[in-house]
Amino acid sequence: MESMTVQAPTASELDIVGTEAIRDPHGYFGRMREIAPVLWDTRSRSWIVTGYQEITAALRDDKHFSSDRIRPFIAKKLSGPDTDPKVKQAFEVLANWLVFNDKPKHLRLRMLINQAFMSKAMTRLTEKFEALFNDVITAAPAAGRIDIVADVSVPFSASVISEMLGVPREDRGLFAKWHRLFGPVVGASLDDANKYDSLAEGVSELSNYVRTLIERYRKDPEDNLLSELIKAQDDKDALSEDEIIATCTLVLFAGSETTANLIANAILALLRNPEQMSLIRSGGVKITDAVEEFLRFDGSGKAVTRVVREDTDALGVSMKAGQRVFLILAAANHDPSVFEDPDKLVLNRSWERKHIAFGYGLHSCMGLQLARLEAAIAIPGILGKWSHIELDGELEWHPQLLSRGLKALPVKVSA
Ligand code: HEM
Known part of the structure; x- marks a missing residue:
């Protein structure tokens, strides 16, 4: 029997990377969810899914929703004679990212990578991370005007990930540049005209650099x-x-950057909710519970992408093979049918950990314990260093659909 399909509403006025959506994604996508939890956006030519049930259903359903969006892009857009080979090469590196693969390759990569994540190199992390945080926070001034992003959260998370991977200290400054170069493609800045050239430059420099490290650790593992x-x-x-x-x-x-953004978003949330800041300062909430609420309230992964693998009405509208689907995790985490008072920061919510800030299903984040640990060290560490923190400047968010991060968090601090 043929299944019933309904026609989805269209919303021609949408701009999912417009000023309003970037500044206040929870309000913006919340309004979209009220219109319909699954909407076709004519501007980005994508489905926008904002309901918790629909998003988790899609993330469970790898029969209809594929993560492999790089190889079809290479085949469609980068196979002509006038394609810049460097751009193609860069996309070929991305095509090997496990997050852009379906099974069986995804399962194989995830299993092999998981072995490395479970290794002894990944134990005793708390001590190492605390020492790295201590270096960063000690270097920050005791009072005056600082930027939580540039002075604390970015250097801390960059040093953690570099230390963990085995990037020598003297090379760590290089990553900021590469990040800037390929962030716009991976983070889906829909409006950045030069993003493919930047991607090619960033990925090729970073790949060459990693190749030299591989040679070194193949000879002398650490x-x-x-x-x-x-x-x-x-x-x-x-x-x-x-x-x-x-x-x-x-x-x-x-x-x-994901973890750096989470830390800065959390500090901003506390500045806007002083009674919750006092709760942390007074030890009235377990930091691990608070981190879950920061992830739910304003996590740094705003959305993930899938591609419709075969025509389907699995989400209640008729989707065609090849169409792009943005699953807005931030909207799921503020869905009032799942979370009571979702737009309120309540650090000691009684937690069932239903939020999907780390994704959900087969591709859920492999680094979630690391990210939680970093946040649990940095957030109380920042409050511990400065007894007074106040916002001191305008806020500007990165104009990206997939990630939620501040360009800077300017504050005035005193000990
Ligand atoms: C607050 C910080 C973080 C957030 C919000 C975050 C978010 C996410 C999300 C939403 C996904 C799912 C992507 C999808 O379904 O398409 C994901 C996947 C992934 N994350 Fe994270 N992440 C964070 C930190 C980290 C860290 C610290 C690492 C590694 C050290 C990491 C490594 C990965 C990997 C390898 C995947 C791919 C998993 C797969 O495809 O099977 N993440 N992350």
Whole structure:
């Protein structure tokens, strides 16, 4: 029997990377969810899914929703004679990121990478992270005007991820540049005209750099994730050099700015909710519970992308094979049918951990414990260093659909 399909409403006025959506995604996508939890956006030519049930359904359903959006893009857009080979090469590195793969390749990569994540290099992290945070916070001034992003959250998360992977201290400054270069494509800045050239430059420099590190740790393995990735194998399989390079670039990308953004978003949320700041300062809430609420309230992963694999009405509207779907995690985490008073920051909510700030299902974040640990060290650490913190300047958000991060968080502090 043929299934029933309904025609989805269209919303021609939408601008999902417009000023309003970037400034207040919860309000913006919340209004969209009230119109319909699944909407076709004519401007981005994508489905926008804002309901919790629909998003989790899509993330469970890899039969209809594929994560593999890079290879079809290469085949469609980068196979002509006038394609810049550097741009194509950059997309080929991204095509090996496990987040852009379906099974069976995704399962194989995830299993091999997971071995490295479970290794002894990844134990005893609390101590290491506390020492790294201490270096960063000690270097920040005791009083005056600072930027929480540039002075604390970015240097801390960059040093954690670099230390974990095995990037030598003297090279850590390089990542900010590469991030800037390929962030706009991966974070889906829909309006950045030069983003493919930047991507090519960033990915190629970063890949060459990682290649030199692989050579070094192949000869002399150390206690770090890269040495473990080189070793990771099962009975008959191992990661190829291209897969190791892709995984390192993914981890550097997925693991640094996301966590830095979470920390800064959390501090902003506290500045806007002083009674919740007092609750943390007075020890009235467990920091691990508070971190879950920060992730739900204003997490740094705003959305994830899927591609419709075959025509389907699985989400209640008729979707066609090849169409792009944006699943707005931030909207799911403020869905009033799941969370009571969703737009309120309540650090000691009784938690069932239903939020999906780390995604959900097969592709859910592999670095979630690291990110939680970093946030649990940095947030009380920042409050501990400065007894007074106040906002001191305008806020500007990165104009990206997939990530939620401040360009700067200017504050006045005193000890
Ligand atoms: C607050 C910080 C973080 C947030 C909000 C976050 C969010 C996410 C989300 C939403 C996904 C799912 C993507 C999808 O379904 O398409 C994901 C996947 C992933 N994340 Fe994170 N992440 C964070 C930190 C980290 C860290 C620290 C690492 C590594 C050290 C990491 C490594 C990964 C990897 C490898 C995947 C791909 C998993 C797969 O495709 O199977 N993430 N992350």
